[in-house]
Amino acid sequence: MKKDQLLTRRRALLAGTAVLGAAGAGTAGLLLSGSGPDTAPVRPAAPAAGPPARAVEAVKPSAYRLAPLAGYGPPPGNGPQRLEVRHEPYLRMSGRGRTMLLTFDDGPDPRYTPHILDTLAEYDVRATFFVCGEQADWNRRLLSRMADEGHVVGNHTWSHPLLTKLTRSRIRSEMERTTQVIVDAYGERPQWFRAPYGAWNRAAFQLGADLGMEPLAWTVDTNDWTRPGTRSIVRTVESGAAPGVVVLSHDAGGNRSQSVQALRDYLPRLLDSGYHLTVPRRTTA
Template sequence: MKWRLSALKYGKGICTLISIGLLFIILIACQNTNQEGRNSQPQSLEQTKYNQEDDNDYLDDQPQLAGGSERDVREPHPVSNNKLQKEYPNIVFLHGSPKKNQVALTFDDGPDTRFTPQVLDVLAKHDVKATFFLIGARAKVNREIAKRIHDEGHAIGNHTYWHPNLPKEELGRLHWELTETEQVIKDITGFKPRLFRSPYGALNDEMVKMLGEKNNTVIGWNVDSLDWKQPGADIVSDNVLSSVGFGSIILMHDGGDWSMDLSGTAQALDKIISKLKKDGTKFVTVPELIGVPEAK
């Protein structure tokens, strides 16, 4: 009888230990399940962007071109802007004096976090000053890059706030785009830019009249690098070097549509500057080339 009672007590003790062990295992399993659940939850937008950047997968959160990609919208205007330049010679400029061996490099659609620093590095390497036509929305979110452009001695012009195709808009849109961008640039640099370049180079008579009344100087170009077509650095440099002359205003891009890879622009720029310097060409800003102030 005593043996049976001892065995019973022993059995109860074993059961208690087994129960405690099972409870401990269940608790551990639950903790692991909860942890896995937490790990499988969708990441926040900030976490996702951070990880994608770590993997060098560019997630473009920059303001986009309201009028669309350059390659989809740009239309050749070989005569129309020349007519406007003839009609408004004190407002519209497509080039500088053909009597001086100097040119102006210009860059549109920035500041861009990917390509503007590359372009600035090449310009600094050669101690060359250029002119940047900034999109207001991009300057606002990339303030430090815009400030670097100004601090390194480059000229700055207005390229609208959202980059719309202006001839297809009401004239009031131009006024809004102009003044909003002026304010952004003034907040960064301390001045309102006098220079204005229309997106896609698209202009009409009404626009030029308004811009003139607002004390703006309209800047076009007579040498197009066609870098927005992304043909590669060699073709971009050839496009420029085969067309450039005394007084040329050269169009290039340090920003664009989110899908564009403009790294070839910076590569071509190095070759363009080196070749033209050998010919004794002087690089100047647009205000220096045409003799107008940078600020209003």
């Protein structure tokens, strides 16, 4: 399959507007925005730059699932937007009313991500997916589906390493390779970045800004990676619900059946309680 056959419908539309130019420089703040297909793993015709990616089955969840240490963007132009370098990630988002963000890390995984997308579609809710490049590279159709259904895809590095142990060149490679996969399959440059394990350092902030990405962490950690039980995950989300909260869950990196079921339980309850589940949006100066 030729590379241009992997373009999503969304990217085809964006290509028509790319000639209008890239977005203006700088960021003034962050806001909250309103909120089938074949999902089998697909091997790309040409791998991303660097060592060949491993198949999903070959990635051992234990290799990168440790306890955390702690968008709707412009069309892709000639390069990333220039950003001010932050010294800490955003932990929550500003917005009006009872707004919250749902975020899912480490995917996409063909065993769990489609079920999460199905639930979000059922309730017409948008979420943010921080994807790992080596997972996304084999599951580009799931990124295409995310684009088609209005979700935001963020950069979660290529192989989910501990960035504080890497050189600047390795960190840049982890970010750039993942960005390229997202652009090819999703149709837009990622505007958001999340460090694996929540382990941020100066190099991560600087390189993320160089690539046009803002750092987004979380407010409520479901700890679903420990498989505490569906009811425990639901209680954590519901007890932590509040305006501006960013919820951390996972759609890959291990058995995520509890995360899938928990979403089906707490999502309608949050909506019934008057919460608006949305995605992050940046504003330009």
